[in-house]
Every structure is written in structure tokens, then in C-alpha cells.
Amino acid sequence: MDDQQQDEIFTLDTKVVYQNRWMTVREDSIGREDGYRGIYGVVDKPDFVVVIALEGDEVYMVEQFRYPVKGRHLEFPQGAKEGDAEFEPLAVAKAELREECGLVASQWFAVAEQFLAFGMCSQRYHIFVAKGLSQSSQDLEETEQGLEVYKMPVAELERKILAGDIMDATTCNAFGLARLKGMI
Numbered sequence: 001m002d003d004q005q006q007d008e009i010f011t012l013d014t015k016v017v018y019q020n021r022w023m024t025v026r027e028d029s030i031g032r033e034d035g036y037r038g039i040y041g042v043v044d045k046p047d048f049v050v051v052i053a054l055e056g057d058e059v060y061m062v063e064q065f066r067y068p069v070k071g072r073h074l075e076f077p078q079g080a081k082e083g084d085a086e087f088e089p090l091a092v093a094k095a096e097l098r099e100e101c102g103l104v105a106s107q108w109f110a111v112a113e114q115f116l117a118f119g120m121c122s123q124r125y126h127i128f129v130a131k132g133l134s135q136s137s138q139d140l141e142e143t144e145q146g147l148e149v150y151k152m153p154v155a156e157l158e159r160k161i162l163a164g165d166i167m168d169a170t171t172c173n174a175f176g177l178a179r180l181k182g183m184i
Contacts, residue, residue, distance in 0.1 A: 048080035075168040089126035106132030
């Protein structure tokens with residue numbers, strides 16, 4: 001079935017219309033077997049990780065200014081690997097938890113792998129629950145200036161999600177999947 005789905009829409013031509021170190025935007029000329037022709041805009045970004053750091057009935061969140069939406073928002077620690085090395089989700093998750101929250105975890109549980117927005121983007125994210133936390137040192141990247149770490153009860157996080165105060169869809173999805181799987 002996968003082979004048939006791959007051929008359902010085929011690429012006739014592709015051109016990069018924008019590229020920087022974080023993303024590539026391309027425009028593909030596409031076609032279908034029935035003769036339809038069109039274009040598709042695609043954003044290619046590297047895979048990233050989301051970390052749900054749990055300590056008892058409390059969870060660690062980060063808040064930072066998100067330029068595209070012009071505001072500070074709470075979210076789970078998350079990030080991607082830069083450079084040419086192979087993407088190893090667990091290694092990236094461990095690095096992000098230490099860099100953003102200054103925490104090291106002794107227990108790691110893989111929750112799921114999801115696409116971010118597969119209607120326009122190829123990016124996936126890998127969700128982890130981290131437990132057995134101990135303090136380390138925070139090591140923020142230059143682009144994370146102003147990032148603040150908060151520890152809050154899971155019940156408060158649920159209230160904030162229901163009230164619409166947590167607006168990061170990745171955070172809401174990660175929490176929901178981990179909760180449904182009994183990991184929170």
C-alpha cells in the first residue's frame with residue numbers, strides 16, 4: 001500500500017526558494033496519474049525532540065519569546081540537532097533537557113514519534129518522558145536568551161491547556177499522548 005501511496009502524487013520538478021541553517025523552503029511541481037498538475041510548497045526542517053521532565057506530580061516547562069507569534073509562551077523543553085552528525089533522538093533529548101533546564105535524568109521513556117504539520121512540512125518530533133531528575137548546569141544557546149524554567153503541578157498544566165493558556169500544539173499533543181499511554 002505504501003508504494004501505491006508514494007505514486008499517488010509524483011514530483012515533476014523541485015526548486016529551493018529559500019534556505020538557511022534551520023530550514024529549506026521548496027516549491028515542487030507535482031502531478032497525478034489523471035493528468036492533474038499543480039504546485040506544492042514544502043518546508044523541510046530537521047527532526048526535533050520534546051521532553052516531558054517529571055518529578056513526582058510536577059513537570060518542568062520553559063517559557064521563551066517566540067518571534068513568529070510575537071509573544072512569550074510556555075512549552076515543554078524541545079530542540080533539534082544542528083550540523084551533519086546523525087540525528088539520535090534520545091541523545092538530543094538528553095542534551096536539550098540539560099541545556100534548557102539544567103537537568104539530567106536517570107530514566108528515559110520514548111512516548112511517540114509524530115509529524116509536526118504534514119500538510120506543509122516534513123518535520124517529525126520525538127516525545128520522551130524523563131524521570132529521576134538531578135540538577136546540573138543550564139547551558140542556553142545564544143538563540144535562547146531570556147528562556148525561563150518553571151516547575152508546575154501536572155494538574156496546573158492540565159488547567160492551563162484546557163484554558164487555552166498553553167498554545168504550543170506540540171506540548172499539548174505530547175502531554176496528551178503521554179497521559180493516554182499512562183506515562184504521566
